[in-house]
Amino acid sequence: MSSSPDKASILDPTKPKKKRHWNWSDPDRLDPNEALKHVMLKMRLHSLSNSGSSTPHSESEPESDSFSPNTVSTGPDLTAMLSDELLLKVFNRIPDAKQLISNSLVCKRWCVLCGKLIQSIKLLDWEFLESGRLSYRFPNLVDINIVPASIVFERNSGILLSTKSLKVYLNSGVLETEGSFVRKEDILDSEAIDKGVRILAEGCRNLRRIALMNVSEEGLSCLAEECELLQEMELHYCGDFALRGITKFQNLQILKLIGRLTGVYDSVVSDIGMTILAQGCRRLLKLELVGCEGSYDGIKAIGMCCQMLEELTFCSHRMEGGWLSALSYCGNLKILRLESCMCIDENPGPDEYLGACPMLEELHLRRCQMRDKEGVRALFMVCWNIRGLVIEDCWGMDNNVFAAATVFRAIRSLSLEGCSLLTTEG
CATH class of the missing domain: 3.80.10.10 (Ribonuclease Inhibitor)
Structure with a gap:
């Protein structure tokens, strides 16, 4: 029985083969999800071979078991092969800044990297500043407001005072007093404020804007010496003679x-x-x-x-x-x-x-x-x-x-x- 011309042309090696043009509507095209799984599997095999594991998954094993969302992976971190610079570029493209907080909870490395991208914060816990964790956690700060942390308040207070210049939680006993909502004894003394400002200035030298409360001449002088780029300042509860320290700011x-x-x-x-x-x-x-x-x-x-x-x-x-x-x-x-x-x-x-x-x-x-x-x-x-x-x-x-x-x-x-x-x- 003679073969058809099409079949003969296919079997004839002397005739040039026609190039196949891929079409996205073709059911035989490559699935992007399968390609991504293949790349992830290759990265995992490479990391396992470098770590000396004797029981890596073979390429013929089903991939659905390894990448099931319901199973907890005990393998190495696949993002460990990416450099810090590359991860920072990825995190920096996230449109929602609040997502950085969720990303920082993944691991210690992500926590450090996400902290480098945060440039503006409002401090609520004074101990976080005094312990030095603030400058370690957020080394690239350019804007900080430490006024809320300068006022001692109940952590479970449900009273929020909000004005154009100040937003702070109040103690429940303040409603029983006459006069100002924020009492003098509720504000940290100048020595404690100056100590915190010194720690902040030494750890975050790139500050451009800061909001302070009850700071003295010594604290302002230290801030002026360490943060030469400071351009904007907001001072609360500050007396006349404390302003002598502000004269050392060259770029304010x-x-x-x-x-x-x-x-x-x-x-x-x-x-x-x-x-x-x-x-x-x-x-x-x-x-x-x-x-x-x-x-x-x-x-x-x-x-x-x-x-x-x-x-x-x-x-x-x-x-x-x-x-x-x-x-x-x-x-x-x-x-x-x-x-x-x-x-x-x-x-x-x-x-x-x-x-x-x-x-x-x-x-x-x-x-x-x-x-x-x-x-x-x-x-x-x-x-x-x-x-x-x-x-x-x-x-x-x-x-x-x-x-x-x-x-x-x-x-x-x-x-x-x-x-x-x-x-x-x-």
């Missing part, structure tokens, strides 16, 4: 200074502290003063010394009358913010002494008491050259008070929110 550009946090804690930052601050931090670009006492002298010192200052914020200030006229010394100021201020200026003085901020571009007023017409008028005169005005939820802003805004001849943008007393006439 953003500072938030909290003297008194209404209803939470109370400390004093006056003209003395502002003058020390101004003479030491001449490169400041942004300054926020929260609950600070002061007067014309303190603001004048800041304006004359911090000539690079572009953004200034007053929050719940306790300034004496006449402080507005000192703003004219801030020659390069571009943005001025007033937030939660019960009074603008009780005694602004004559108009000829007010001056003006020549470079000011924006004025923001949020949750301020604006029933004092003279104080508001003086503020608008100092800021007469602005191009943008934002007023949000300010009490007492009626037509008569808002009439002082006619001084803004160059204004290009106006935002009004929560000003229910303003009418079309205003």
